[in-house]
């Protein structure tokens with residue numbers, strides 16, 4: 001009956017416009033949601049619990065505002081919700097140290113997380129936490145089965161590999177074939193009442209710090225054409241102007 | 246000068262050409278690069294000659310026969326010198342970068358697209374912003390392909406070191422891709438279709454062009470979600486693959502923000518769409534307002550003529 005931990009992070013809605021003011025992105029007016037891949041991680045964690053029993057804890061590192069996504073996770077069926085209180089920027093070493101400590105404290109035996117967070121796009125947390133725990137890890141899985149231990153499907157050398165993963169382990173989830181469940185009314189009611197277990201853990205100092213944010217350089221306006229016949233001209237430009245053929 | 250370590254990007258047991266770009270990135274970070282080649286046989290390191298490194302280390306281990314994150318990180322940690330480490334930014338290499346960084350108690354910076362002294366820039370918020378960080382002391386940095394020039398010259402001979410790492414996971418079964426097609430994440434040219442293609446059968450027009458110019462075929466999420474025959478492995482975007490090719494041709498794709506997230510950093514973008522107001526045109530270097538039925542046959546004929 002494993003204790004299953006799922007990592008969830010609050011990020012700007014993927015439709016949100018990102019604004020930079022004074023060298024930093026300004027998220028004050030942006031709608032925040034659970035990072036899309038984390039939804040697949042929650043789903044996988046719940047399926048694991050359904051197959052093997054045990055309990056699922058959703059864990060986030062962030063400020064009080066991040067509790068909304070914990071409630072969202074609770075509404076679709078996780079058992080416990082935990083927030084490690086943290087504010088401001090942290091480098092990957094500091095963040096992973098906090099998460100590893102929390103997984104240890106909670107007695108986690110398997111950790112699911114997103115393939116990458118929609119804000120960082122990094123994909124560092126899963127493998128990094130695994131290494132700190134001394135556990136194996138598999139990243140970017142597109143499927144999982146739980147009978148007789150954990151086995152996952154992951155892209156590998158021009159195909160997919162079915163890989164058995166000894167527990168404890170950390171697994172990061174891609175979209176794959178997972179259909180995420182929606183909360184029902186009962187879940188939403190329970191989530192409203194649920195209380196968040198807030199903890200604090202000392203983080204090591206960061207050695208990587210943000211200097212500046214900027215919008216991507218505006219692309220000069222391209223050339224535009226009407227009608228399919230122009231494709232001949234474009235093909236020529238791809239060869240002679242862009243040099244990409 | 247500090248020491249930098251480049252982990253060679255491997256493809257089918259050979260050193261991938263993009264490794265020479267990683268060496269340039271290492272030089273930009275101010276170091277004398279040692280190029281470490283994970284291999285099962287030292288001859289696999291031959292391709293590392295003349296890629297601009299000060300020295301080449303062929304790290305030979307059975308652990309490198311298939312990818313296992315903890316096994317690879319342990320085997321490389323055991324023999325790679327200490328200092329800043331540079332890897333490629335393929336999904337596997339980013340995973341390795343994170344694992345190796347954690348093993349050495351370092352931080353990792355992923356997807357670098359520019360390096361200036363200690364400042365490293367990467368796209369964040371799905372490419373909607375750029376983030377520049379500064380690192381004090383050694384870090385692990387993964388570097389996107391097609392942004393640095395390839396380094397040349399330098400060491401030609403590799404010294405061979407044996408290493409080992411316990412492989413934790415085991416492959417039960419390998420399922421080859423149904424088609425022999427190039428994967429979008431490995432391609433320098435991609436032609437993608439969206440819902441505007443009308444039916445999955447019409448993707449054959451994209452495949453024909455892909456075969457002519459050596460491209461991979463990609464798809465939008467609407468295409469993947471609508472049609473069973475278009476697998477998720479082809480999806481480009483926020484919840485699909487992030488690609489960085491020299492040329493991206495978007496056909497019947499509107500250019501939703503989540504699609505742009507996966508391809509906006511392509512060097513050249515061509516859009517074919519019947520709607521002149523489709524957002525994809527704001528990002529296209531060459532935009533053709535036309536139906537694909539009209540434009541693709543012309544495009545294919547011209548490309549065939551040019552490719553001989």
Ligand SMILES: Cc1cc2nc3c(=O)[nH]c(=O)nc-3n(C[C@H](O)[C@H](O)[C@H](O)COP(=O)(O)OP(=O)(O)OC[C@H]3O[C@@H](n4cnc5c(N)ncnc54)[C@H](O)[C@@H]3O)c2cc1C
Nearest residue numbers: 439440441465466467482483484485497499504519536537
């Ligand atoms: C959390 C989240 C994650 C997402 N992740 C992704 C992702 O990873 N990748 C992704 O692509 N999307 C993603 N989406 C979906 C995205 O928002 C869009 O819905 C999707 O990209 C639309 O695909 P499309 O452009 O093919 O379809 P549509 O928006 O339906 O556009 C079809 C286009 O085809 C054109 N067209 C029609 N007929 C023709 C013709 N005969 N010839 C030429 N042009 C024609 C139309 O003018 C139109 O512009 C995500 C959405 C969310 C909310």
Ligand SMILES: Nc1ncnc2c1ncn2[C@@H]1O[C@H](COP(=O)(O)O)[C@@H](O)[C@H]1O
Nearest residue numbers: 007060061113114116117122123124125
């Ligand atoms: N602050 C955080 N709190 C909880 N989980 C996180 C946090 N940051 C990252 N994660 C998890 O790690 C995954 C990958 O994040 P990243 O390494 O930033 O791409 C996310 O999808 C989450 O599952």
